Amino acid sequence: MGAGPRQLHVRMQGRNVDEAHRGSSPLELLYDLTFVVAVSSVSAQLAHGIGSGDGLQPIVPYLMVFFAIWWAWINFTWFASAYDTDDAVYRVATLVQMAGVLVIAAGVPAAAAHFDFTAITIGYVVMRVAAVGQWLRAGIEHPASRPTAFRYAAGVLLVQLGWIASLLFVPRSWSPVAFLILATAELAVPIWAERKVRTRWHPGHIAERYALFVIILLGEGVAAATGAMQRALAISGVTPRLIAVGLAGLVVLFAVWWLYFLEPAARGLRERPSWSYFWGYGHYLLFASIAAIGAGLEVAVAWTGHDAEVAGVVAGYAVAIPVAVVFALLYVLHRPLVDRAEVPARVLFPAAAVTLLLPLAIPAFGVAAMVVAVAVVAAGAVAVTLGLPRD
Numbered sequence: 001m002g003a004g005p006r007q008l009h010v011r012m013q014g015r016n017v018d019e020a021h022r023g024s025s026p027l028e029l030l031y032d033l034t035f036v037v038a039v040s041s042v043s044a045q046l047a048h049g050i051g052s053g054d055g056l057q058p059i060v061p062y063l064m065v066f067f068a069i070w071w072a073w074i075n076f077t078w079f080a081s082a083y084d085t086d087d088a089v090y091r092v093a094t095l096v097q098m099a100g101v102l103v104i105a106a107g108v109p110a111a112a113a114h115f116d117f118t119a120i121t122i123g124y125v126v127m128r129v130a131a132v133g134q135w136l137r138a139g140i141e142h143p144a145s146r147p148t149a150f151r152y153a154a155g156v157l158l159v160q161l162g163w164i165a166s167l168l169f170v171p172r173s174w175s176p177v178a179f180l181i182l183a184t185a186e187l188a189v190p191i192w193a194e195r196k197v198r199t200r201w202h203p204g205h206i207a208e209r210y211a212l213f214v215i216i217l218l219g220e221g222v223a224a225a226t227g228a229m230q231r232a233l234a235i236s237g238v239t240p241r242l243i244a245v246g247l248a249g250l251v252v253l254f255a256v257w258w259l260y261f262l263e264p265a266a267r268g269l270r271e272r273p274s275w276s277y278f279w280g281y282g283h284y285l286l287f288a289s290i291a292a293i294g295a296g297l298e299v300a301v302a303w304t305g306h307d308a309e310v311a312g313v314v315a316g317y318a319v320a321i322p323v324a325v326v327f328a329l330l331y332v333l334h335r336p337l338v339d340r341a342e343v344p345a346r347v348l349f350p351a352a353a354v355t356l357l358l359p360l361a362i363p364a365f366g367v368a369a370m371v372v373a374v375a376v377v378a379a380g381a382v383a384v385t386l387g388l389p390r391d
Helices: 026-051 059-083 088-114 118-141 143-169 172-193 203-236 240-260 265-271 273-304 312-337 345-365 367-387
Strands: none
Touching: 026 059, 026 088, 026 203, 026 273, 026 312, 059 088, 059 118, 059 172, 059 203, 059 273, 088 118, 118 143, 143 172, 172 273, 203 240, 203 265, 203 273, 240 273, 240 312, 240 367, 265 273, 265 312, 273 312, 273 367, 312 345, 312 367, 345 367
């Protein structure tokens, strides 16, 4: 169990992985709020870049910045699942990581516009160095996990030196290459650190934390579409097409929520923990795609309200591509955890394929009609899934 709110220090012995009713702590929920700011910033920059007619250029910095956000979040989440003491020392370390997230959020515009990752790198390193301190504490206070914890600390610290060196010595034109190398190193640290002694985490807690982040991303999609709707209404006033896009966007986000929560991730992680890396790492693309749906809806609203410089087909694909990727990943990520997927491939993959074809009809029917059609496909996927016979 965690500490009381007045305790300064509690020995890190590792949480009970069979703890009943293990849910997110108030500190974890507060921590998530900083990511609301970061996700909102990076999503807004993606929408602005696409809506301004920059083509594929905004996608690279978006994926790079989102990796920093996602990787910091999941590392905090999995560590908390194993070692959350909720004492004063742990809370202060979390505060430092929250500060790093806000620095990242502040640096998103510079990264998107000028490929300047200075602020983002500083914020990211601040978060990760705080994580090094947490792993060192776990290794000192929990002898059973000492080799693993110290490997984590050493590996994370070494990669942070790499990020700093990249910021100081690598030209901006080479930033994507340096990013791929260092991001791969980040992903390799847990695999290397846990090769002998595995960190024990709570399956139910992990599944809930990931689900809560999905809700955060969907909420950002609603907020982004609403903001775009307000701007569009100021330009063109209330029109049937704007209302249609707004309602259809809400249906799409609601359908994604419904489909995601149909899968029993907690049970799957408990019964098949060997797939935890695949499931946990794969959520990078799922999370990034859900956040991109919000950006795509913002572009679609702007185009419908005559406030976008991009071609209609591009605006349509800004919605269709992330929705289709989400459909596919919902099956790909959850299928290894269960004997029978609640949302089968015969529903999700045709839905993804149809979604990708819909923007081709925009020259004839327009962006608003396309977004409505995507909503129909998403709602249909939910309806068909619920109507399938259950074993």
